[in-house]
Amino acid sequence: MRDTEHSGLGTASCIQLTATSEPEGGRASLRRARSSTGTTMHAFKDSGHLFRLAAVFVAGILVFLVLRGFLVPKSFGQYGHYRGNAMAEIAARPVNFAGHETCETCHADVLDKKKDGKHAHVNCEACHGPLAKHADDPASVQPPKLDTAVLCVRCHEANAAKPKTFPQVASADHSTGLPCDTCHQPHSPVIGGGAK
Amino acid sequence: MPGVEGFMYPNEIELQWSVLIVLYPFLTGLVAGAFILASLERVFRVQAVKPTYRLALLTALSFLLVAPLPLQLHLGHPERSFEMYLTPHRTSAMAMFGFVYVWYLMAVLVLEIWLDYRRDIVVLSESTTGWRRWIYRMMTLGSHNLSERALAIDERVGYLITVIGIPSAFLLHGYVGFIFGSVKANPWWSTPLMPVVFIFSAMVSGIAAVMVLYMLMTWSRGRSIDMRCVDTVARYLFYTFIIDFSLEMLDLIHRIYESDESFRSLDFMVHTKLYLSHIVVQIVLGTVTPIALLGLTQVVKLTEMARKRIYALAGCLTLIGIFAMRWNVVIGGQLFSKSFLGYTTYKMGLVTREGLLVAIVLTVLPLVILWVLVKLLPPWTERNSGLLPDARAAH
Structure with a gap:
């Protein structure tokens, strides 16, 4: 496989060998006289x-x-x-979310509370979490009780980036750690609107 | 919250791009700059810089081999990066980088180095023994043709590759600037000047790096520094640096004059959180000082020793300044809120995957690779240097 035709190598002196192979006048004219096929072949070999x-x-x-x-x-x-x-x-x-229509088939009372309140368009599982398993087997899979002191501030904690019209409070001053559902009814959050 | 002033959106508090993403444009910049310096000799026939030609190519290759590593370490699933080759997404600038990288590595750098060194490789494959001989034999690809015509073909093809390589080098680093410049949500980055500034700062850093490496290596080999070469390299560094600085100042003046809605926030940041890295390190220490030092060598006739010291100092300051520039772009662009109402702090880890230790290793690694490459493919043009006693004699 080795292409040694032109190298004349054996030692580093190869450079001299190649350097002194400059064609002399006679050889040059002879080369010019060669057929174009021969030149192409040489170029091909030298580009090997x-x-x-x-x-x-x-x-x-x-x-x-x-x-x-x-x-x-x-x-x-x-x-x-x-x-x-x-x-x-x-x-x-597997599906994780049951969808609010499924919830409403059993919890029609909650739907009644929600429908005229500010949370009418907040889906059940937005706060309660994915509950497809509960919907499949309501008796044995019970949703965990929510801590409103933590849950509500996720949306309602005061923040300069929120629109001014969005209800928001500085919870530390507003409730001093009390759960929000002490005063507010989460499904229809107005004071005195049937807070438990 | 510690380290946060005013209002930050939740996803802005912690910086997503760390010091490794600072390192990445720094490394690719050195690659592009070193290659442009090499092209001065090959394409623009600046014979004075010939002693740095091969060293510049090897430097570019060493840094290019390491350049993707910071990105790989930044990724959560580095193995998935290969998918950008398998299923290329042509509308993503970041995804297309893989092809720019491979093109530059294989079609430009490796090819040019191979063609330039082929004569040496063939000679070394015969003159060395042991494992070196096998490496050189593999590198010859089985062809030992050193006829004049073959070498002339190498020269012509090498020239053509260098000509193609110049826009490729611009593409490689211009792309990095393009990535930042096209983030329209970030006013610190979003400017069409960004790719141009990146290209010129790359040239500055690459030329400075090769100049310092050449002086350091020549000194460590106990040889005398070719002052005609270093003077010429320093002159080109000076010219390129002036263009780079002018472009950066143009960007700055434009921002000040335009004074859009982000200006107050950015201005505050430059005067507080970025004061040290931007004003002190990048502009005063890393730009104005080296330009003044290099300018001094152009107008005052200094002794050889004084010039050497000035070049070494200016080169090192330049590299620090360009690194600071990358830092200020990458980290600075993440320190302020897009609401322009708050600022966060970058806390660099020490021994984490994207921490200081890894950044240091990735900075030193190209130098180790360069050391190996220099041992394997000596770039020196003097006779009787290194492994190749006679090979350069015919040059």
Whole structure:
């Protein structure tokens, strides 16, 4: 495989060998007289190392393409720039949220309290958390009791970035640590609106 | 909350981009700058800088090999970064970086170094023994053709690659600036000048790094420094630095004159949290001082020793200044709230994955790689240097 035709190598003195191979006048004219095919062949041979380098690059690209063929999932790009099969896999995952319609089938009394209040459009599971398991088996899976001292301030703690019209309080001054449902009814949060 | 003043959005309190993301543009900048210096000799025929040509190429390769590591360490799942090659997302500038990187590494730097060193590699594959011989033999790709015509072809192809390499180097680092400049939500970054400033600061840092490395390595080898070379490199550093500084000042003046809604917030930050790193380190110590020092060598006739000392000092200050510039861009851009009502603090970890220790290791690692490359492929042009006693004789 070694391309030693032109090297004359054996030691570092090769440079001198090649450096002194400058064609003299007679040889130069002889070379000019050569057919163009011969010149092309020489140019081809003298570019041999570049072809070898190109072959290494091509081999690298081929290895990459083969790897890519194995590594990229077949369903990639089916619908967009993602794995098409992911849709079915995600759809097959268990549902965590029951949805407010499901809650309202049993808790119609809460719906009645909510519907005219400020929280009418806050879905049940936004505060109570995902409760699909409770909806499937209400007797054995009970939702945990919420601590309103922690829950309410997630939305209502005073913050300069919130719109001025949004109800907000500095909880440390407003309630001094008392749970909000001491005064407010969470499902329809007005003072005296049936706070328990 | 400690370290937070005024109002910050919750996702702004803790900085997402750490010191490693500061290091990344610093390293790629050194790559691009070193390559531009190499191209001075190859394309623009500035013969005086020839002694630094090969060293500049090896420096660029060493830093380029390490450049992606800060990004990998920043990622939660580094193995997923390979997916940008497998399933390229053409509309994402960050995702396309992978291709810019591979292009620059394989099609420009490795190719140019291989072509430039091919004669040496072939000679070394015959003159060395043991494992070195095997490495050089592998690098020859089995071709030992050193005919005049073959070497002439190498020269022509190498020239062509350098010509292609100049816009590629601009692309590599211009891209980094583009990433920051195109974040329209961040007024500290969002300016079309950012890619241009990054390119020129890259050239400044790369030229300074090669100049300092050349002087340091020549001194450690007990050889005399080619003052004609270093004077020329320093002159180019001076010119490039003036352009870089002018561009940065243009950006600053434009911001002050425009005084948009972010100005008060940014102005406050520059006068408080960024005062040390921006005003003191970047502008005074890392820009004005080296420009003044380099300017001094241009107008006053100084002794060789004085010039050497000034170049070494100016080079080191330049590198500190450019690192500070990267710091001020990356960290500075995350210290203020997009509400312009508050400021946070960057607390750097020490022995964490993105901490100071890792940053130091990643800064030293390219120098270790450079040391290995210099041992393997001696860049020195003098006769009887290193492993290659006669190879350069025919140059």
